[in-house]
Amino acid sequence: xxxxxxxxxxxxxxxxxxxxxxxxxxxxxxxxxxxxxxxxxxxxxxxxxxxxxxxxxxxxxxxxxxxxxxxxxxxxxxxxxxxxxxxxxxxxxxxxxxxxxxxxxxxxxxxxxxxxxxxxxxxxxxxxxxxxxxxxxxxxxxxxxxxxxxxxxxxxxxxxxxxxxxxxxxxxxxxxxxxxxxxxxxxxxxxxxxxxxxxxxxxxxxxxxxxxxxxxxxxxxxxxxxxxxxxxxxxxxxxxxxxxxxxxxxxxxxxxxxxxxxxxxxxxxxxxxxxx
Numbered sequence: 249x250x251x252x253x254x255x256x257x258x259x260x261x262x263x264x265x266x267x268x269x270x271x272x273x274x275x276x277x278x279x280x281x282x283x284x285x286x287x288x289x290x291x292x293x294x295x296x297x298x299x300x301x302x303x304x305x306x307x308x309x310x311x312x313x314x315x316x317x318x319x320x321x322x323x324x325x326x327x328x329x330x331x332x333x334x335x336x337x338x339x340x341x342x343x344x345x346x347x348x349x350x351x352x353x354x355x356x357x358x359x360x361x362x363x364x365x366x367x368x369x370x371x372x373x374x375x376x377x378x379x380x381x382x383x384x385x386x387x388x389x390x391x392x393x394x395x396x397x398x399x400x401x402x403x404x405x406x407x408x409x410x411x412x413x414x415x416x417x418x419x420x421x422x423x424x425x426x427x428x429x430x431x432x433x434x435x436x437x438x439x440x441x442x443x444x445x446x447x448x449x450x451x452x453x454x455x456x457x458x459x460x461x462x463x464x465x466x467x468x469x470x471x472x473x474x475x476x477x478x479x480x481x482x483x484x485x486x487x488x489x490x491x492x493x494x495x496x497x498x499x500x501x502x503x504x505x506x507x508x509x510x511x512x513x514x515x516x517x518x519x520x521x522x523x524x
Contacts, residue, residue: 323433326352330437334444340369343444347421353437355422355430361388365417365445367410372520374415374451375399376442377495378460379430385423390416395496399457402496402509406517415449417442419464435464447484453519454481454488458495468492476512478519489519 329352337343344364350356363380366389383393391399391410400410408414420438424430442465446454456462459471466481468474474492481490493512499505518524 323437326437327440331440334440337444337448340365340445340448343441343448347441350441353420353422353434355420355424355434358425359422360385363388363390363418363421363423365415366390366392367415368412369415369449371413371415372452373408373413373455373516374417374446374449374453375455375457376446376461376465377416377418377457379418379420380423381427381497382423384418390418391496394500398496398499402513405510406513408517415451417445419461430460435460439464443484446481450483450485452488453516454490455516456490456492458498462492466490466492471495472508475508476515478515478524491515491519 330350333346333350334343337346344362347364348362356362359380363384377390380390381393381395383396384390390396403409403414410416419435419442420430421441424434446465454465456465456468459468462468462471462474466474466479471492471494475494476491479490480487491512494505494509499509515524
């Protein structure tokens with residue numbers, strides 16, 4: 249039976265299926281024939297026809313190959329290109345356009361959307377998380393899932409809202425497949441963009457949400473040890489106050505730690521009121 253005979257009219261599009269596999273973190277494909285991967289490879293002329301190839305469904309054009317130019321870009325070259333593009337951007341809109349056209353990070357090939365920012369870029373507070381999750385990737389906005397809803401409630405507890413008072417972004421604007429931890433190379437490539445985003449937004453206070461953000465922007469190691477400590481962050485134009493706090497996703501897993509996050513929020517409120 250051929251592949252075209254085995255599938256029905258309601259079968260998923262092969263390209264959509266492969267995209268779903270990539271999103272789930274699947275990196276290898278296995279055929280139905282058992283193979284000894286420890287045996288020496290056979291000469292080219294003795295290999296036969298090889299595994300069967302997937303053919304397009306009847307009456308449907310073959311799915312287009314999605315370009316993955318980022319994978320061919322050397323990490324060092326990508327970092328240099330990112331720095332140049334970020335520096336050339338004079339406004340947040342220009343920076344978003346530059347990111348949308350940037351092909352130096354392989355995460356772009358598997359993400360659905362660029363997740364640039366949300367909230368008020370004129371707000372006194374800028375919050376920076378790690379990377380988008382599934383909900384953020386689908387909607388193209390940061391902190392919109394369960395952790396984002398908790399963050400909104402946390403901000404409301406000290407009289408702030410993302411619509412009026414807070415500008416929110418992430419260290420990486422594209423979701424890593426399967427929500428895996430970004431690699432150091434991916435962080436290094438995207439770092440110039442978030443640094444420029446902070447400079448252009450020019451907040452009075454920077455809040456690093458979670459360990460990766462605190463480490464990447466403030467040089468902290470160990471979020472539980474470093475959270476709640478005020479330091480200075482050089483935006484490139486001026487030095488501003490910065491603090492790290494626990495990520496809402498962590499608080500959902502460890503509710504008892506909300507007391508620590510509450511202390512950080514109170515410190516943020518006091519700083520905005522000029523009391524510390």
